Amino acid sequence: MLRRLTTTVAALALAAVMQNGSAFAQDNELTVGAIYLDAQGFYAGVRKGVQVGGAELGKNVQIIETNAGGDVGKEASFIDRLVSAGVEAIILSAVSPDGSVRAIRRAHEAGIPIVCYNTCLNEKDMKEYVYAYAVGDPFQFGYKIGQVAADDFVKAGKTEPKIGILNCEFVDVCVQRRLGFEKALGEKVPGFKIVSNQEATILDKAISTGEKIITANPDLDALWGESGGAALGAAKAIRNTGNAGKIMAYGSDMTTEIAQEIIAGDVMRGTVDVSGQALGKLALQQAVKAIEKEPQGALIVPNPIDLYTSADEAKAWLAAHPDGLP
Missing domain, CATH: 3.40.50.2300 (Response regulator)
Structure with missing residues (x-):
């Protein structure tokens, strides 16, 4: 910590x-x-x-x-x-x-x-x-994981997927993440619906908020966490409600716990990350x-954005981060 x-x-x-x-x-x-x-x-x-x-x-x-x-x-x-x-x-x-x-x-x-x-x-x-x-780039950050979710929905034949979001939108970066996420979804599954978008950045709150969203929306298809705590909370909420394999989680940021969820493969479909x-x-x-x-150069100095969607990629991240620090 x-x-x-x-x-x-x-x-x-x-x-x-x-x-x-x-x-x-x-x-x-x-x-x-x-x-x-x-x-x-x-x-x-x-x-x-x-x-x-x-x-x-x-x-x-x-x-x-x-x-x-x-x-x-x-x-x-x-x-x-x-x-x-x-x-x-x-x-x-x-x-x-x-x-x-x-x-x-x-x-x-x-x-x-x-x-x-x-x-x-x-x-x-x-x-x-x-x-x-x-x-x-926060818009591209959201867009990349949105593409992963959209491809999953297309593959599953879901033209009107219902999605819940656990957000960190008290900062503008997370608003931009959501706009990118929605843009990617709209390109491939324009019938998607965000059924709930609630602030839940800290893990405990993310778990409880995620569980409430699932309970209120029994036909939910996915939860997306806009930050690391929210992403792990989404996965845990899905497990706690007995919905592993039914509701998918999509993440933001990479941590040891999120990597382990990707390796498990039954809930977390992937995460997007800025180291x-x-x-x-x-x-x-x-x-x-x-x-x-x-002299001052360009005001915005870009940092790479990484995407992790497979067990092998998650295992490689764990090997490269033995101390667990992202």
């Missing part, structure tokens, strides 16, 4: 940064603030990518980090502390496209470059205050470029 800094540890780290002043760049030493959106396993992967990315760049990167827990106020408070400490860059998955603007603007006005990853600000403010946004580790490395690369005053 993603390690959370205690108040004491964070305060000591920030105090050390402030004591060192602006001499961070000596001997390839950099100090970067990092903010993770929540405690899902994806962000543990991002954290590892940030840590490993510094060494791969030949930099000694000190990371001052926190988990915002989806809370704009906590995010803003930590950004202000990072500004006071004079960190050289901030990388973050923004809690809100609009609600996160004020704190990020303060950091920008203090001369601290901002790099978003996974989630960011609204388009207007992003262009004004953000150096780079590292992201796997947290790769995204963390990419975000740090952009932060280092900003620190070193490289």
Whole structure:
């Protein structure tokens, strides 16, 4: 699980940064603030990518980090502390496209470059205050897994499939994922119907919400989880209600548990994934470029999107991630 800094540890780290002043760049030493959106396993992967990315760049990167827990106020408070400490860059998955603007603007006005990853600000403010946004195209993310579902429905002869969604649409990235998912379905099974679309990102809530959707819709054909917790919750809800082999689950993000579900093969048909580790490395690369005053390139910096639909692919992922970090 993603390690959370205690108040004491964070305060000591920030105090050390402030004591060192602006001499961070000596001997390839950099100090970067990092903010993770929540405690899902994806962000543990991002954290590892940030840590490993510094060494791969030949930099000694000190990371001052926190988990915002989806809370704009906590995010803003930590950004202000990072500004006071004079960190050289901030990388973050923004809690809100609009609600996160004020704190990020303060950091920008203090001369601290901002790099978003996974989630960011609204388009207007992003262009004004953000150096780079590292992201796997969320529309294509949803489109890819939507194609998998559509092909399954066509193969099964289902022209009007009924689908439930467990969403993370408090962030715009997940809205875009759903639009891509629906676009892919509409191309091959235009009679599809979304019978329920409910927020359920955390695993326990995703399980209970998924079970309620299944109970309310006994003719349901599939559940799609827009995030890792939602995807695993969809699979577990199907199992808990005795619908393995009848209702299919489609996932987003890759974890050890989701890989095991794909290998089992009776519920989870596949998942689409943006590697947290790769995204963390990419975000740090952009932060280092900003620190070193490289001219700003394209605002959107794409990260690859991967699709896993077979037991062999899932087994290969498990072999490549023995620590379970995505």
